Amino acid sequence: MLIPGFLLRHEVTVEPYLGDNGYGPQWGDPVPVRCFLEEKTRLVRAPDGREVTSSSTFYCRLDAVDAPPESKVTLPGDRPTTVIQQARHDGGGLPTPDHLEVQLL
Template sequence: MTRVPEVLLRHRIRIEPYLADTAYGPAVDAVPALVDPSPRMVRAPGGREFTAVATFIAAPDLDCPLGSRITLPDGRTATALTLAPPCSPRSSRPSLYGSQLRVSTLRTTEC
């Protein structure tokens, strides 16, 4: 698998990892990512379909569990809705993003 060069991850986002029912961990600022702000339909882990307001790809070792609070480059905040981790070498399913983590976000609000 190939890894997207960091120079192509031109956006910087802020992530507050979701830890429990209402707790967020310490924020991680200036995380390199490539943000696609266009809306798209995604299926949540429970099977419900939602319109994600943005999708981003980042390094595969990024700590971003479902429910994490994300601040996008334009200042909007969102919640991590779906995660598409990189495929393992044993997986037969190809990954469009190589070894990168793909996250879709939902429920944005203006800051």
């Protein structure tokens, strides 16, 4: 089951992090993503184990985008931020709202 469309009230732009090469960090083309944006400060754990403060989290459909850590995100109002980590919530066919949770700096 997909996250219901009526919950996707916001739009962010994601530039997926592709990795580093000889020229430095590389990002993919900007992708507009319909989502539910929660602007709430909370403590989260980064992929390297550090505790960092997240200023926002957005929730979108699983197939909307891949936003690995260090991806660039532009929030409404042209506010830039960076992905801390993403978490896939997939019920495996159970009637749950499958979605991607993306935590932002």
